[in-house]
Amino acid sequence: MKPPVPSRTLAAELTHAEPGTEVRLQGHVHRRRELATVSFLIIRDRSGLAQVVVRADEIGDDGLPPEETVVDIVGIATANAHAPGGIEVVSPVVTLLTEPAATPPVELWRPALTAGLPTLLDNAPVTWRHPAQRAKWQIASASLQGFRATLDAAGFTEIQTPKLVASATESGANVFPVDYFGRQAFLAQSPQFYKQQLVGVFERVYEVGPVFRAEPHDTVRHLAEYVSLDVEFGFISDHHDVLRMLRTVLTGMTDAIAMQAGEAVELLQLRLPSIPDEIPVIHFSEALTRVGAPADEPDLAPEHERILGDWALREFGSDVLAVEGYPMRKRPFYTHPQPDDTRWSNSFDLIFRGLELVTGGQRLHRYGDYVEALTARGESPAAYEGYLQTFAHGMPPHGGFAIGLERWVGRLIEAPNIREVTLFPRDVHRLTP
Amino acid sequence: MKPPVPSRTLAAELTHAEPGTEVRLQGHVHRRRELATVSFLIIRDRSGLAQVVVRADEIGDDGLPPEETVVDIVGIATANAHAPGGIEVVSPVVTLLTEPAATPPVELWRPALTAGLPTLLDNAPVTWRHPAQRAKWQIASASLQGFRATLDAAGFTEIQTPKLVASATESGANVFPVDYFGRQAFLAQSPQFYKQQLVGVFERVYEVGPVFRAEPHDTVRHLAEYVSLDVEFGFISDHHDVLRMLRTVLTGMTDAIAMQAGEAVELLQLRLPSIPDEIPVIHFSEALTRVGAPADEPDLAPEHERILGDWALREFGSDVLAVEGYPMRKRPFYTHPQPDDTRWSNSFDLIFRGLELVTGGQRLHRYGDYVEALTARGESPAAYEGYLQTFAHGMPPHGGFAIGLERWVGRLIEAPNIREVTLFPRDVHRLTP
Structure with missing residues (x-):
């Protein structure tokens, strides 16, 4: 599983990527948002969050991986003022590094954790x-x-x-x-x-x-x-x-x-x-x-x-x-x-x-x-x-x-x-x- | 027991002391060497060793403190090529910060520790x-x-x-x-x-x-x-x-x-x-x-x-x-x-x-x-x-x-x-x- 070029870019480093170049993200799927014509994967790694845009025709038979699945994504860095750091990734090739993840006990993508302390612990x-x-x-x-x-x-x-x-x-x-x-x-x-x-x-x-x-x-x-x-x-x-x-x-x-x-x-x-x-x-x-x-x-x-x-x-x-x-x-x-x-x-x-x-x-x-x-x-x-x-x-x-x-x-x-x-x-x- | 001026000089800093100035050392008596006309106290602190010279007429009724006693010494920094760092302390006023120490189980001043492991432990x-x-x-x-x-x-x-x-x-x-x-x-x-x-x-x-x-x-x-x-x-x-x-x-x-x-x-x-x-x-x-x-x-x-x-x-x-x-x-x-x-x-x-x-x-x-x-x-x-x-x-x-x-x-x-x-x-x- 040696990653070919390009080497990994951390989410926080994505802001420095040259628009139009190929980049590789690795992390957990923090959020999967599926809309009619376009979907988003928010990738979480040790440095922060990055946004990946997936067109409907780029989604394979298995669909998009569920939240918390660990993925490797190669795509094109693209400027978007609304993405974290001003850069998002488009035209992604998504590889699962593990099985699709089971649904977490709490929704980790929500900004605030509302679960009670016993659930958290x-x-x-x-x-x-x-x-x-x-x-x-x-x-x-x-x-x-x-x-x-x-x-x-x-x-x-x-x-x-x-x-x-x-x-x-x-x-x-x-x-x-x-x-x-x-x-x-x-x-x-x-x-x-x-x-x-x-x-x-x-x-x-x-x-x-x-x-x-x-x-x-x-x-x-x-x-x-x-x-x-x-x-x-x-x-x-x-x-x-x-x-x-x-x-x-x-x-x-x-x-x-x-x-x-x-x-x-x-x-x-x-x-x-x-x-x-x-x-x-x-x-x-x-x-x-x-x-x-x-x-x-x-x-x-x-x-x-x-x-x-x-x-x-x-x-x-x-x-x-x-x-x-x-x-x-x-x-x-x-x-x-x-x-x-x-x-x-x-x-x-x-x-x-x-x-x-x-x-x-x-x-x-x-x-x-x-x-x-x-x-x-x-x-x-x-x-x-x-x-x-x-x-x-x-x-x-x-x-x-x-x-x-x-x-x-x-x-x-x-x-x-x-x-x-x-x-x-x-x-x-x-x-x- | 607030020390008056001068403030403390660490043993390793003594080398920078201006000869002729008053300095204060604080530490354990690492070695006490009593000769006929002059005695030496080697003071050990967290930074290293320093040499103090005591003339016979500078020794009080209680004599010089035994090894491991903790002392405060105020004296005059003096150049001596044979002292650690090239500076020793003379004309000392020695104050005991604790009782005279009991004799240690091993001679700590000897360059090599010859005691067996059980004694050390x-x-x-x-x-x-x-x-x-x-x-x-x-x-x-x-x-x-x-x-x-x-x-x-x-x-x-x-x-x-x-x-x-x-x-x-x-x-x-x-x-x-x-x-x-x-x-x-x-x-x-x-x-x-x-x-x-x-x-x-x-x-x-x-x-x-x-x-x-x-x-x-x-x-x-x-x-x-x-x-x-x-x-x-x-x-x-x-x-x-x-x-x-x-x-x-x-x-x-x-x-x-x-x-x-x-x-x-x-x-x-x-x-x-x-x-x-x-x-x-x-x-x-x-x-x-x-x-x-x-x-x-x-x-x-x-x-x-x-x-x-x-x-x-x-x-x-x-x-x-x-x-x-x-x-x-x-x-x-x-x-x-x-x-x-x-x-x-x-x-x-x-x-x-x-x-x-x-x-x-x-x-x-x-x-x-x-x-x-x-x-x-x-x-x-x-x-x-x-x-x-x-x-x-x-x-x-x-x-x-x-x-x-x-x-x-x-x-x-x-x-x-x-x-x-x-x-x-x-x-x-x-x-x-």
């Missing part, structure tokens, strides 16, 4: 073909590129750490047990311990990878498996250095979306986030007052996050707001306390358009502080021996953060449910496709 | 700090960058697919079972099904992520969890298009190592691979003859791969050799047969310096062919319903490959054991650190 391998769906993931993919490019430029080293671990990272709850050669292992809830340990090696590290939370609640913002964008780096003064780095990273991600996924931005009518040069910060205790919550409330409720998000947009024109100083008793043992008042912590959550997107902060870095913190929580330092070894052997003051990819994209496109921006979501009810 | 968070160890991962990290940059430039979309799956991908063997909310799930052995399905969406996709093999054998080339570099793309003629893309990718990875990890290449005295413009190809049946194996042998043994690797280097000056046409009965059901002789397949293994590094090839793309292939193997197409849906709805001819990151780096540096190039290896015996 149950048929994900096919429904992601819809241009509006595909655009969502193109936002995600550009975000990943921007994340890495920003950190590479800042002297970070990419790491890849194990997802099979001997004990729970963050807490005993919400871990998936694995039968590991007859022993019990767990799926990592985060690369937290590893990224910290590797700050001792590379000083600045990041990782993009899956994390696993056996989250029993079925909410619009939780997944059992999601992509975590983890950053950790040494030689900081406190969590404000971490927040500054987070700002640089979010800006780099936003710029990459604008640069590399411009069409997706347009298609989704996406409003790119406004991130000020300095991210506004509010202390947790002040945030409680602002939302009218009792002063001893240990956490912010989703409704509180929404109020604070609105306030940040109104007050600072900012889509992001950092809430610093979360109570130590609600933060993991490795959290660095706020030096002048150790009820509070040198950590923050970043609220993005009313939803918690990032958790970050400064960590403890002295061995003695770890032993003390674990003991105070009634935990045995011996249970963390391997981890603590790193600190006994010298670790710089450090901190970091983790961004949930799906939450980022979800809030960017203001999707009501995080599953809409996840290729193949996993939750308490869903393990397929 | 048991103490990985600390032993990776050794410059020669660190260099190994810098090769890996540069490889990942080169992999992605090459594919981004070729119009590929990065994907992230679930690692929790409802059934085994490749075969029923060697899967890790997971307790998934009371149901049984498995850890994905590869993203094979997902990457194929997403070829229907994005046409060209890649993924970097963990894969899991419950490999019960303790060998120098197997891991229970490793990083798979997966590629899949549509509109190919046959597996030779896949092999050409693989060549482009391997060349991009090699170039990235040369560009971004030059110092690591030098430190490890690494010979970068020689990859010809066209990768030499030998048919499986011919390979059997060449290694003197029986004609009905279904696979190549490690010894055969070594012989073939040597032959390719001798014959073609190539570090890589593709063996195409592996017997269909030993390949997974989605493998495309060799059109002129269906005992053989349109698939290949790539041997890199005598070790299988990559498996790739053309896949079936017609729904009918899948039903037939599964039925012929005594499997029920119904069991693959979700996967097969993609093909019923139209899929282009396609293929792809998967590179094991650790095998790539292992053969690059000619490590006798793959665990040496894995940050935190997992195998039948090892689940920590």
Whole structure:
């Protein structure tokens, strides 16, 4: 099936084809429109859509291939102001590269997908073909590129750490047990311990990878498996250095979306986030007052996050707001306390358009502080021996953060449910496709 | 602990410091050398090493900090032809950023690490700090960058697919079972099904992520969890298009190592691979003859791969050799047969310096062919319903490959054991650190 000349032209390149020359398109039949005297095939490939005009006498005995069939088309490029890119293809020779396709579970050619979420998810391998769906993931993919490019430029080293671990990272709850050669292992809830340990090696590290939370609640913002964008780096003064780095990273991600996924931005009518040069910060205790919550409330409720998000947009024109100083008793043992008042912590959550997107902060870095913190929580330092070894052997003051990819994209496109921006979501009810 | 002026100078930047000016270094004490009248502290940071000279009268009551302690040093940059980069720091004010460090399990300052593999692995968070160890991962990290940059430039979309799956991908063997909310799930052995399905969406996709093999054998080339570099793309003629893309990718990875990890290449005295413009190809049946194996042998043994690797280097000056046409009965059901002789397949293994590094090839793309292939193997197409849906709805001819990151780096540096190039290896015996 080696294609003879001409070689393939992508749909987006068709606009540059010389009218009158022979071109070859390859792709899915996105739309078949059969009129009395003339028919149209809209061909979809990775670059976009192209229009092919078929006269009635050019249609063979089998008729025109149905939608989603994969075809090879050789025809003549012709100017037409109404075609995408101003060029369409006429006098086509249509070759099927596969069987005529079965009718898709949803009409992929309609500009808007009206199917409900369960239909979209149950048929994900096919429904992601819809241009509006595909655009969502193109936002995600550009975000990943921007994340890495920003950190590479800042002297970070990419790491890849194990997802099979001997004990729970963050807490005993919400871990998936694995039968590991007859022993019990767990799926990592985060690369937290590893990224910290590797700050001792590379000083600045990041990782993009899956994390696993056996989250029993079925909410619009939780997944059992999601992509975590983890950053950790040494030689900081406190969590404000971490927040500054987070700002640089979010800006780099936003710029990459604008640069590399411009069409997706347009298609989704996406409003790119406004991130000020300095991210506004509010202390947790002040945030409680602002939302009218009792002063001893240990956490912010989703409704509180929404109020604070609105306030940040109104007050600072900012889509992001950092809430610093979360109570130590609600933060993991490795959290660095706020030096002048150790009820509070040198950590923050970043609220993005009313939803918690990032958790970050400064960590403890002295061995003695770890032993003390674990003991105070009634935990045995011996249970963390391997981890603590790193600190006994010298670790710089450090901190970091983790961004949930799906939450980022979800809030960017203001999707009501995080599953809409996840290729193949996993939750308490869903393990397929 | 906000550092006052001067701001930090990285070790590698010290060479540009104006002699006589004040500079600030921050890092681990890599080496402490105490002589009668003068002592030296070698400071290690993410960029390299710097030398600090301490006169006897500059040492406080606590003495000089032991190796691996993290310090902040302010002193005067001074020319010294014998110091790294031609500049050292004198008249230092040394501030400890943590407690004096405990003695490391291995002497990290020695040019060569002489400890055995178990010691290295048991103490990985600390032993990776050794410059020669660190260099190994810098090769890996540069490889990942080169992999992605090459594919981004070729119009590929990065994907992230679930690692929790409802059934085994490749075969029923060697899967890790997971307790998934009371149901049984498995850890994905590869993203094979997902990457194929997403070829229907994005046409060209890649993924970097963990894969899991419950490999019960303790060998120098197997891991229970490793990083798979997966590629899949549509509109190919046959597996030779896949092999050409693989060549482009391997060349991009090699170039990235040369560009971004030059110092690591030098430190490890690494010979970068020689990859010809066209990768030499030998048919499986011919390979059997060449290694003197029986004609009905279904696979190549490690010894055969070594012989073939040597032959390719001798014959073609190539570090890589593709063996195409592996017997269909030993390949997974989605493998495309060799059109002129269906005992053989349109698939290949790539041997890199005598070790299988990559498996790739053309896949079936017609729904009918899948039903037939599964039925012929005594499997029920119904069991693959979700996967097969993609093909019923139209899929282009396609293929792809998967590179094991650790095998790539292992053969690059000619490590006798793959665990040496894995940050935190997992195998039948090892689940920590």
